[in-house]
Amino acid sequence: MQQWQETDPDGPSEADIARFSSEYKTCPSCREEVYDQAEFCTACNHAFMPQDEAKGLPLWVFITAGFLLLSLIAVGFAI
Numbered sequence: 001m002q003q004w005q006e007t008d009p010d011g012p013s014e015a016d017i018a019r020f021s022s023e024y025k026t027c028p029s030c031r032e033e034v035y036d037q038a039e040f041c042t043a044c045n046h047a048f049m050p051q052d053e054a055k056g057l058p059l060w061v062f063i064t065a066g067f068l069l070l071s072l073i074a075v076g077f078a079i
Contacts, residue, residue, distance in 0.1 A: 024033045032043040040047055
């Protein structure tokens with residue numbers, strides 16, 4: 001491993017290799033080891049959230065946008 005790091009210093013660290021080299025992950029609910037691509041824990045049926053999916057915008061963004069839109073409409077009618 002060290003020889004590889006000497007030839008490519010920008011490569012992954014030993015900590016990264018240890019962290020991402022396993023085919024299993026730990027369930028946050030029951031701490032059981034499950035397959036890395038599992039959608040549910042086989043021990044407690046905990047549903048894993050997809051890492052690649054965007055969570056969307058927070059509610060405050062929509063409220064603020066609605067308020068600004070209503071304000072612009074009100075100003076438009078006042079003129």
